[in-house]
Amino acid sequence: MRAPMIEIENLRKLYGQHEAVKGITFTVRAGEILGFLGPNGAGKSTTMKVMTCLTPPTSGSVRIASHDVLLEPLEVRRAIGFLPETPPLYPEMVVEDYLSFAAEIRRVRRAQRRAAIDAALERCGLVEVRRRLVGNLSKGYRQRVGLAQAVIHEPRILILDEPTVGLDPTQVIEIRTIIRDIGQDRTVILSSHILPEVQATCQRVVIINRGQIVAEGPMEELLHRHGGGSWHFTLRRPPADDGALAALPGLDRLFALGGGRYRAALVPGDDARESAVRALAAGPWGLVEFAPETTTLEEVFREVVLQEARA
Amino acid sequence: MSQVWAVFKRELKSYFVSPLAYTAIASFLFVMNVLFVFSLNAYETTRRAAAQQLQQVPGAEALVRDIFGGNVMWALVFIVPLVTMRLLAEERRQHTAELLLTAPMTTRQLVLGKFLGAVFILAVMLALIGWQPLLLRMWGDADPAPVWTGFLAALLYGSFLLSIGLLASSLTESTFVAAIIALGLLALVNWGGVAVGQIPIIGPGLEQFTPVENLKALVRGTIETRAVVYFLTMTLFVVDLTARVVDSQRWR
Known part of the structure; x- marks a missing residue:
């Protein structure tokens, strides 16, 4: 098991009377890309502010790279790169100068600064705008400058708050690619309320709603759990009567979707899928497709958040 | 220390790419030069009156004291808010505070870097009005010490x-x-300092603790250690x- 980089235990955060985060616990290990999901106002940004020492926890402990945010804030800040919800940019500065400043306050040594800036420009696709004023850049480019600022000192842990909010689809894909690329050799936690976002970049998700964790786990497991392990298949010549299909070995809870398409669960057991496929193919129906039902994260999300609301 | 230096450098760059520093410096020079003309006239009147009554004519160093102990003191009340108003407020407004407060430096380093940036602007302004006392030194025979x-x-x-x-x-x-808060506080420091001296009985005793009085002590022409330590x-x-x-704003 790889070393835990972010350890959050029973974190609570009150703003006056309002409890923004109500005791959440999770761990992110080295090399993981974790998606931190939740509707607006769920407590994502607050949790991230605590992780970056911007605001202290009301109770509970938060350790970043084995340093407590309350006891060793400077060590924590040394280990992280942070892109806040609004990229922290100085409009009057040239991109390169801005990154140079970011590198300086992040304690990149003078000798390595030039190389660090070049690497960040390259990585975030900013080479052609390096001499432009930040204030004159488009929203997509500004977001990239924000990202470049967060990675300039090669932090072990990257904390990104809604990195693609407000970008057009092409820009979203570009930013995602950059994040995946960066995530190959470091720990990333990114928050979002846009689901495909997380599905495309993260291996594991934590879903929070109203300050509490409502679902957590590896992406596939979460999708599978909430998809209920359904399968669907398509027949070229469907029988008039479903009864013949229902009687086949391995299949359970058969449901005709029309047009030769069916959905079914598999009976428990290792060989259920094999026998079902064999039986379907052996029949006169012309099996052309047999695949697991894909649940999108969106469905999982809606399901858990709605459950929460009903409860 | 390198963090302080980084913040200081960025602050200066930011001052000089915006019209703000130029506006503040230009306003300061304008006010100071107008006041200089008034001071010259006033000095001339006193000098003539003294000469007519065959009294000792005050030296030009009186005018030098007037520049530093009076003109600068009042001009700064209006110029300082211009110089300082955006230092921290702007960082919060444009969310760059989050960059600074999540960087591995202490809040003191951050605030010190910003403060020194503003002090640099002040130094530039004082250098640019330097011709006034130097003129009085070269052609007016003012004592060098008060300069x-x-x-x-x-x-x-x-x-x-x-x-x-x-x-x-x-x-x-x-x-x-x-800027408005700064203006109010600075006016209080100046007028308040002057007013304290007017309080009967305890006034003169309290006066030595006011910034205004310590300024006057320094302007007289000797380096008063007490006043230097006071200001520092x-x-x-x-x-x-x-x-x-x-730091306390993090808790909110």
Whole structure:
């Protein structure tokens, strides 16, 4: 098991009377890309502010790279790169100068600064705008400058708050690619309320709603759990009567979707899928497709958040 | 220390790419030069009156004291808020505070870097009005001592006012509100300082603790250690207070 980089235990955060985060616990290990999901106002940004020492926890402990945010804030800040919800940019500065400043306050040594800036420009696709004023850049480019600022000192842990909010689809894909690329050799936690976002970049998700964790786990497991392990298949010549299909070995809870398409669960057991496929193919129906039902994260999300609301 | 240097450099760049520094410096020069003309006229009147009555004519160093102990003191009340208003308020407004506060540096380093940036602007302004006392030294035969201690006095006093402006800037997100708060506090420091001396019985005793009186002590022409220490401690206290205010905002 790889070393835990972010350890959050029973974190609570009150703003006056309002409890923004109500005791959440999770761990992110080295090399993981974790998606931190939740509707607006769920407590994502607050949790991230605590992780970056911007605001202290009301109770509970938060350790970043084995340093407590309350006891060793400077060590924590040394280990992280942070892109806040609004990229922290100085409009009057040239991109390169801005990154140079970011590198300086992040304690990149003078000798390595030039190389660090070049690497960040390259990585975030900013080479052609390096001499432009930040204030004159488009929203997509500004977001990239924000990202470049967060990675300039090669932090072990990257904390990104809604990195693609407000970008057009092409820009979203570009930013995602950059994040995946960066995530190959470091720990990333990114928050979002846009689901495909997380599905495309993260291996594991934590879903929070109203300050509490409502679902957590590896992406596939979460999708599978909430998809209920359904399968669907398509027949070229469907029988008039479903009864013949229902009687086949391995299949359970058969449901005709029309047009030769069916959905079914598999009976428990290792060989259920094999026998079902064999039986379907052996029949006169012309099996052309047999695949697991894909649940999108969106469905999982809606399901858990709605459950929460009903409860 | 390198963090302080980084913040200081960025602050200066930012001052000089915006019209703000130029506006502040130009306004300061304008006010100071107008006041210089008034001071010259007033000095001329006194000198003639003294000469007519066959009394000793005051030297030009009186005029030098007037520049540093009077003109600078009043001009700064209006110029300092311009210089300091955006220092911290702007960082909060444009969300760059999050960059600075998540970087591995202490809030004191951050606030100190910003403060020194403002002090640099003050130094530029004082250098640009330097021709006034130098003129009086070269053609008016003024004593050299008040000229040099005058610069020191103005720098120390101005820095103290800047620290108050910085504090005002930490209290709000709006540069405008920060400027108004600073103006109010600085006016209080000046007028309040003058007013304390008017209080019967205890007034003269209290007076020595006011910034205004310590400024006057320095302008006289000797380096008063007490006044130097007074300004340095007061300034560092307010800078430190500002750092505490910024830190306390994390809790909200």
